[in-house]
Amino acid sequence: MLLGPSLVLSAILFAIGVIGVMIRRNAIVLFMCVELMLNAVNLSFVALSTAHGFGGQVMVFFVMTVAAAEAAVGLAIILAIFRHTRSVDLKNINLLQG
Amino acid sequence: MTEIVFYVLAISAVLSAILCITQKNPVPSALWLVSTMFALAGIYVLLHAQFIAAMQVLVYAGAVMVLFLFVIMLLNLGRDGGSDIKKGPVALVATFLGAALVAALVAVRGTSVAGLADRLNPGVVAGSPLGVVAGGDVQSAASFTNAIGAVAAPMFQTYLVPFEITSVLLLAAAVGAVVLAKRKL
Numbered sequence: 001m002l003l004g005p006s007l008v009l010s011a012i013l014f015a016i017g018v019i020g021v022m023i024r025r026n027a028i029v030l031f032m033c034v035e036l037m038l039n040a041v042n043l044s045f046v047a048l049s050t051a052h053g054f055g056g057q058v059m060v061f062f063v064m065t066v067a068a069a070e071a072a073v074g075l076a077i078i079l080a081i082f083r084h085t086r087s088v089d090l091k092n093i094n095l096l097q098g
Numbered sequence: 099m100t101e102i103v104f105y106v107l108a109i110s111a112v113l114s115a116i117l118c119i120t121q122k123n124p125v126p127s128a129l130w131l132v133s134t135m136f137a138l139a140g141i142y143v144l145l146h147a148q149f150i151a152a153m154q155v156l157v158y159a160g161a162v163m164v165l166f167l168f169v170i171m172l173l174n175l176g177r178d179g180g181s182d183i184k185k186g187p188v189a190l191v192a193t194f195l196g197a198a199l200v201a202a203l204v205a206v207r208g209t210s211v212a213g214l215a216d217r218l219n220p221g222v223v224a225g226s227p228l229g230v231v232a233g234g235d236v237q238s239a240a241s242f243t244n245a246i247g248a249v250a251a252p253m254f255q256t257y258l259v260p261f262e263i264t265s266v267l268l269l270a271a272a273v274g275a276v277v278l279a280k281r282k283l
Contacts, residue, residue: 069271
C-alpha cells in the first residue's frame with residue numbers, strides 16, 4: 001500500500017516548495033516553487049483517491065486547470081513588471097515596503 | 099517491485115525538487131522541475147491514476163513549463179551572473195521552518211480522514227451511479243471500465259458545474275494574460 005509513503009513524499013515536496021519561496025528572490029523561480037507546491041498537493045489528492053474514490057482525481061484535474069490559468073496570468077504580470085523595472089528580482093519591487 | 103519503483107521515483111522527485119530551488123540560473127531550475135513532474139507522473143501510474151499521469155505530462159511538463167521557459171527566454175534571464183538565493187540566517191531559518199512543516203504534515207497524516215470523508219459526503223454510498231467508490235475499490239473500478247471512463251463519470255455527473263466553470267476561468271485567464279502582456283493598455 002503506497003498511501004502512507006505518498007503522503008510523506010507530498011509533505012516533503014510541499015516543504016521544499018515553501019523553502020524555495022522563502023530563499024529565492026527571482027520572481028520566475030518563485031512561481032516554479034508555487035507550481036511545486038501545487039504538484040505536492042495533487043500527489044496527496046491522488047494518493048487519497050486510492051482509498052476514497054475518484055473525486056480526488058477530479059480535484060487534481062481542477063487544480064491543474066487553475067494552475068495553468070495562474071501561470072498564464074502570473075507570467076503576464078511578471079512580463080509587465082519586467083517592462084517597468086527591467087528586472088524580475090523581488091528586491092527591486094518594494095513599493096509597498098514602508 | 100512496485101514499492102522499489104515508487105521509492106526510486108520518490109527519491110528522484112525529491113532530489114530534482116531540491117536541485118530546482120538551489121540552481122542559480124532559472125533555465126536549469128525549470129528543467130529540474132520538469133524532472134520532478136515526470137517522476138510524479140510515474141508515481142501517479144503506480145497509484146492507478148493513469149489519466150492524471152497523462153495530464154501531468156501533457157499539461158504540466160509540457161504546456162506550463164514551456165510557458166515558463168518561453169518567458170525566461172523572452173526576458174533573457176540568467177546572464178547577469180549574480181545569484182538571487184538568500185544566504186546566511188535566512189536560508190537557515192527557511193530550512194528549519196521547512197523541516198517543521200514536514201514534521202507537522204507527517205503528524206497530520208496519522209489522523210483519520212475516513213470519518214471526515216463520510217461527514218463531507220453523507221449521501222455517497224458505495225457503487226452509486228455517481229462513480230464514487232468505497233475505499234480500496236479504485237483499482238478494481240478502474241480495471242472494470244477503463245482508466246479514463248472511471249474519472250469521466252464523476253467529472254461529468256457530480257462535478258459537471260465546476261467543470262463548466264473552469265472553462266470560464268480559462269477564458270478569463272487567457273483574456274487577462276493578453277491584456278496584461280500588451281505593451282499599451
